[in-house]
Amino acid sequence: MSLNVDAILKAHYGNGPEALDVLLAHSRCVAEKALSVAHRVAHLEPDLGFIAEAAMLHDIGMIHTWAPGIGCRGEAPYIRHGVIGAEMLLKEGLPGHARVCERHTGAGLTAEEIIDADLPLPHRDLQPETLEEKIICYADKFFSKNPDTLTVEKSMDKVRRLMARYGDNQLKRFDAMASLFD
Template structure:
């Protein structure tokens, strides 16, 4: 470990330090809170499946855990606190890809051309702030359902050719949880079917990666979350 693991208070400070406006902070930080919430729900489900793997018949159905249904038994217990931290920081780089950042009162709008850079921007920002690499990777490795070097080259993305994919289960959970909520203005929740349609736009292989994640981690109770946060759902 070469950096520090931020506390919840330090995470909020990291957001406020880089946010160009109150409106930008509220949009991005709220999204991160929601993704962290979904991620922790998924971890509880995974850990419930893991701890009950030896006590239930192989074909037995485990009741929903933290609102999450389905999912496969993981190879180990997952670190919920790590997912919480990663979820709260994963999109911190989006502050640096606004086209209109709200600083002069204009409506928020992301730059479509530069948005793909937000993961790398967040990764670099956290490293510059002394945050440990293991945490900064949550920013770098959460875009889409994982960007491979081949994806970057084939799609001619404005990123250094490299793999931008989760390095462990916790990073993968945050990447997956992120797909259920959008920072569109106004923000909204997405159900499995809605993101399936988005994933399919990038090809059948991309769609299958998404469906594999759904099977692996189960389905959160998105209607309940949309109601809790008073946001629309598609």
């Protein structure tokens, strides 16, 4: 049985058409990149159906955050979009998809990073663990939600520079994913 991703997204974004447009464009790019990566590591037997679904849903929680530039007028800080999305997908009965939501921020976050930076996130590790979680996290780094560049893939050099801005650990985790997938 195939998951009806469009129905889930539309149920949660009914009053946010601008946000839905941004989410769909971004998520389609991430899904395409993630599936391309998955094919490169086919010998590891990634679940392609799950990757396609979870990549489309990974940012579902952004609707409840304050990011007016992309049509989101919720109250939560944007960094919470992953954990909010996880809560939403748990209510939909999708625990695996929920894990992708909460573990795709940056190259994943350790409890120590969350605590040290005083981030408004649960004080626990939120790093991708499964192959599918890592593939989607990795693919997500190549696309922004900037409406002007939604479908423009960033170069590896640009992604690495952006990751480095968040510290050596973020860059090291991203580079570890890159060495596995490229």
